[in-house]
Amino acid sequence: SDANIAAGNFIFDxxxxxxxxxxxxxxxxxxxxxxxAAFVAPYVRNEGTIFARLGSVGLGSGTNFTIDPHGDGLVSxxxxxxxxxxxxxxxxxxxxxxxxxxxxxxxxxxxxLLSARGLDRVVDNLINVEGIIEARSVGFENGVVVLxxxxxxxxxxxTIDVSGDDAxxxxxxxxxxxxxxxxxxxxxxARGEAxxxxxxxxxxxxxxxxxxxxxxxxxxxxxxxxxxIGDEGDGGTVTLTAENxxxxxxxxxxxxxxxxxxxxxVTVKGLSDTTITRGGPQAEAIGGDVSDAIISAQTTVExxxxxxxxxxxxxxxxxxxxxxxxxxxxxxxxLVSAKVDLRGVLxxxxxxxxxxxxxxxxxxxxxxxxxxxxxxxxxxxxDFQGQNDLIPEATFAYVGEDVMLRADATDVGxxxxxxxxxxxxxxxxxxxxxxxGVAGGDGGFADVSGKEYLDFQGFADLRADLGETGExxxxxxxxxxxxxxxxxxxxxxxxFVEGGANATSNLDVAVLLAxxxxxxxxxxxxxxxxxxxxxxxxxxxxxxxxxxxxxxxQLTLQAHSIVILNADITSDGDLVLTSINGGTxxxxxxxxxxxxxxxxxxxxxxxxxTLAGTVTAGSVNIGHGGIxxxxxxxxxxxGTQTYTGPTTLNGNLTSSGGAITVTGATTLGAAAVSIDxxx
Numbered sequence: 001s002d003a004n005i006a007a008g009n010f011i012f013d014x015x016x017x018x019x020x021x022x023x024x025x026x027x028x029x030x031x032x033x034x035x036x037a038a039f040v041a042p043y044v045r046n047e048g049t050i051f052a053r054l055g056s057v058g059l060g061s062g063t064n065f066t067i068d069p070h071g072d073g074l075v076s077x078x079x080x081x082x083x084x085x086x087x088x089x090x091x092x093x094x095x096x097x098x099x100x101x102x103x104x105x106x107x108x109x110x111x112x113l114l115s116a117r118g119l120d121r122v123v124d125n126l127i128n129v130e131g132i133i134e135a136r137s138v139g140f141e142n143g144v145v146v147l148x149x150x151x152x153x154x155x156x157x158x159t160i161d162v163s164g165d166d167a168x169x170x171x172x173x174x175x176x177x178x179x180x181x182x183x184x185x186x187x188x189x190a191r192g193e194a195x196x197x198x199x200x201x202x203x204x205x206x207x208x209x210x211x212x213x214x215x216x217x218x219x220x221x222x223x224x225x226x227x228x229i230g231d232e233g234d235g236g237t238v239t240l241t242a243e244n245x246x247x248x249x250x251x252x253x254x255x256x257x258x259x260x261x262x263x264x265x266v267t268v269k270g271l272s273d274t275t276i277t278r279g280g281p282q283a284e285a286i287g288g289d290v291s292d293a294i295i296s297a298q299t300t301v302e303x304x305x306x307x308x309x310x311x312x313x314x315x316x317x318x319x320x321x322x323x324x325x326x327x328x329x330x331x332x333x334x335l336v337s338a339k340v341d342l343r344g345v346l347x348x349x350x351x352x353x354x355x356x357x358x359x360x361x362x363x364x365x366x367x368x369x370x371x372x373x374x375x376x377x378x379x380x381x382x383d384f385q386g387q388n389d390l391i392p393e394a395t396f397a398y399v400g401e402d403v404m405l406r407a408d409a410t411d412v413g414x415x416x417x418x419x420x421x422x423x424x425x426x427x428x429x430x431x432x433x434x435x436x437g438v439a440g441g442d443g444g445f446a447d448v449s450g451k452e453y454l455d456f457q458g459f460a461d462l463r464a465d466l467g468e469t470g471e472x473x474x475x476x477x478x479x480x481x482x483x484x485x486x487x488x489x490x491x492x493x494x495x496f497v498e499g500g501a502n503a504t505s506n507l508d509v510a511v512l513l514a515x516x517x518x519x520x521x522x523x524x525x526x527x528x529x530x531x532x533x534x535x536x537x538x539x540x541x542x543x544x545x546x547x548x549x550x551x552x553x554q555l556t557l558q559a560h561s562i563v564i565l566n567a568d569i570t571s572d573g574d575l576v577l578t579s580i581n582g583g584t585x586x587x588x589x590x591x592x593x594x595x596x597x598x599x600x601x602x603x604x605x606x607x608x609x610t611l612a613g614t615v616t617a618g619s620v621n622i623g624h625g626g627i628x629x630x631x632x633x634x635x636x637x638x639g640t641q642t643y644t645g646p647t648t649l650n651g652n653l654t655s656s657g658g659a660i661t662v663t664g665a666t667t668l669g670a671a672a673v674s675i676d677x678x679x
Contacts, residue, residue: 535560
């Protein structure tokens with residue numbers, strides 16, 4: 001109004017009487033350096049060229065607007081009022097958008113705002129960008145581009161460029177929101193010579209804390225670039241946020257400088273279900289972070305997708321060349337069949353989290369957190385035994401047959417940590433590798449567990465050429481080790497299967513033997529005791545580990561209550577039996593550990609040990625000061641034998657290379673008993 005202008009208030013609050021009023025630029029508009037250009041009407045379209053170096057350009061659809069010539073950046077231009085009716089062109093046809101750019105807008109070192117406020121379904125898109133928008137950096141002045149669609153979709157099908165190509169320049173900032181944000185054949189460029197910029201797609205209603213964007217889609221022909229063009233610098237930040245769904249089929253790149261710097265951060269964030277499947281896209285944050293993929297109804301990275309957080313630089317201090325971090329997370333279902341690359345080319349591998357209530361790695365998924373100086377960390381469904389309060393725990397977890405989880409040390413260093421966890425049931429058919437470095441280092445650690453139920457039919461390679469083999473921990477509740485008794489057919493049935501507190505898991509002998517070829521294996525039922533599940537471990541069929549390539553890896557059976565040996569165990573590695581709740585060892589199976597394997601049943605929680613079968617081992621150590629009884633049959637060793645507590649001997653004790661020590665009351669059974677400690 002005239003009164004506002006006279007008072008120095010640039011508030012334009014009188015709506016046009018023409019509901020279809022339009023501002024269309026088909027020519028060239030040049031604003032003086034640092035100046036401002038505003039195009040405001042119910043319908044605004046740029047078909048020509050607008051220049052405003054170090055200045056600001058605003059295209060806005062609304063019924064009123066405010067300009068603050070003393071403002072800083074985008075606060076100088078605000079759009080108010082909603083467009084409540086469909087807009088018609090001069091021929092009576094509906095407009096395709098409220099704000100549209102099919103030409104070129106350039107405000108290097110400055111800011112560009114495209115803003116529209118409309119009721120849902122007034123037009124196909126509130127904002128439509130098919131042309132070129134440029135706000136490239138000028139020295140230390142970074143450009144800013146904001147597309148703000150309130151009440152309807154925002155579509156990007158052209159190029160938005162806030163890059164900084166010259167020496168020392170970093171990328172600028174791009175923000176886009178709307179009820180949905182669609183990128184179709186779009187290029188979003190926030191790269192910088194000395195550092196990547198910021199790209200935020202989707203987001204919150206201003207000052208409300210509520211998500212304004214229900215859907216975000218990045219198609220296979222689109223790319224978001226926030227990496228480093230030069231040799232040194234940190235990758236930028238890319239955030240995709242939606243309330244309902246995020247679909248990523250294109251490329252996301254937040255790569256660090258090749259010689260120095262850390263990778264950027266890529267965040268895909270929502271509320272409910274997450275699906276990432278293989279496709280053509282890449283999401284790169286080399287040396288950095290692809291994190292917080294928290295998705296609403298569904299997040300899809302189409303089949304063939306590749307998410308990268310690879311550390312390549314080697315001159316930036318202690319973290320030089322380390323992999324970054326990736327978190328793919330939902331509050332309900334998270335499904336991934338993409339490739340996630342977290343390698344540390346010169347340093348340690350990165351960190352990968354796949355989290356949700358129901359977490360599935362489907363066939364084709366691969367997470368690689370290998371590193372030259374050590375493997376990284378991969379958490380699927382939770383952290384070790386669900387004990388990390390900062391990591392949410394899955395109820396169900398599934399890892400398909402054609403899935404690879406890798407955290408190897410590729411030079412000198414230890415293998416990493418890989419966890420697959422659920423509070424109810426876990427089905428695992430995939431492959432784990434956390435090998436020690438080829439030039440030195442120990443194997444890593446892997447934990448595949450279902451707190452109530454575990455169907456493990458996979459393999460873990462935790463070996464080390466020049467170090468100690470790592471440990472594979474399998475944690476069900478009750479479990480039976482048996483022949484040809486796999487719980488389910490690979491790939492058959494639903495992805496997620498409820499176990500429940502009364503479920504008994506089966507571990508096939510062939511699967512266990514294969515696991516022992518690649519790792520020391522601990523079968524841990526110590527979390528049992530819920531419902532009718534007692535946390536027992538039963539060996540129902542013979543285990544013969546002497547045919548394996550690696551025969552000396554240790555087998556540990558840790559029960560909540562009872563270890564039942566109803567069949568033979570044959571191995572050249574150590575055998576350790578433990579309990580955490582006053583359990584017992586019982587059964588008539590023979591134990592043959594050859595001349596190199598040692599038998600250890602000294603856990604203080606055992607109340608009694610009864611071995612009716614024969615025992616052959618390098619050394620035997622059974623019992624403890626508080627045990628109520630130790631009963632053994634024939635025992636033959638090449639080393640020492642130690643029995644602590646009240647001991648009943650029902651067979652000959654023979655040692656060809658060490659002392660035989662019995663501490664406590666000793667009872668000779670009905671059979672003739674001789675004790676021979678030759679050496």
